[in-house]
Amino acid sequence: MSKTVPVIFGDAMFWAYDVALGVLFIEAARVGAETPTDLRPSWWPELEQDLRTHALVGGSFAVLLDEFGVEQRQVLLNCVVEAARRIEARGGVGRDEVSTWPELEEHATGFLRGEEHIEAAPLVELAEALVDLAAGTLPPAPAERYWYYGTPEGRSVQGG
Numbered sequence: 001m002s003k004t005v006p007v008i009f010g011d012a013m014f015w016a017y018d019v020a021l022g023v024l025f026i027e028a029a030r031v032g033a034e035t036p037t038d039l040r041p042s043w044w045p046e047l048e049q050d051l052r053t054h055a056l057v058g059g060s061f062a063v064l065l066d067e068f069g070v071e072q073r074q075v076l077l078n079c080v081v082e083a084a085r086r087i088e089a090r091g092g093v094g095r096d097e098v099s100t101w102p103e104l105e106e107h108a109t110g111f112l113r114g115e116e117h118i119e120a121a122p123l124v125e126l127a128e129a130l131v132d133l134a135a136g137t138l139p140p141a142p143a144e145r146y147w148y149y150g151t152p153e154g155r156s157v158q159g160g
Contacts, residue, residue, distance in 0.1 A: 003113070004148065004158075005058060009065040009133045013146065015158055018058035019113055020126050020150025023093050025055040026103050027083035032075065047072055051079075052103055065134055077131050084127035088120040119152065126150040 004015045029051040032044060047068070054063055065073055087093055094117045098104065104111055112118060126149040132138040141147045145159040 003058075005054075006062040007065070007130065007133060008062055010136075012133055012136070012138060014129055014133060014138065014141070015146055015148040016063070016126055016129075017122070017148070017150035019111070019115070019118065020123055021063070022055035022058060022111065023087070023098075023118055024080060024083055024123050024126055024150075025051040026101060027087055028076070028079035029055075029103070031079040031082045031086070041071065041075065043072060044075075047076060051076070055103065065130075073134055077134055080127045080130055084120075084124045087123050090120070092120040092123075093118045115152075122150050122152060122154055125155055129155070 003018055005018050005021050007014055007016050007021075029048045032040070032048055032051075035044075054061060065076075068076060093112075095112055095115070098111055129138060129147065129149045138147070142157055145157045148156045148158045
């Protein structure tokens, strides 16, 4: 199973650690689901399902931000930023917490790939990279290489 997920917008992309992206997307789906029903857009259920699917399939699917309309992409990014803020306030995410997530069902045991705790900082950095990618402000990686976000060590470079 791959540990990397390509995140693409237009001609730009970066790689994300699938565990970090999964944690961030599950929390983002929860953020959006907490919005009062009458304030949620009619397409929210599809976006929520996309977030949960990406969390579960990891490196099997690329995250193609171009596939979301402008409003959907903005809601997704707002939810991701709030998710990162919440995870940061909790000090990260641990195995005990993840084991209670109903979204994971039978996948909870191996979801963190043996880690006991996922620190908040790489998740916050990943959320910022998603926003920067969509805004066209993600700093370019070194020539013929790509950024890799969400790892326990923080941003690194892949390829070349």
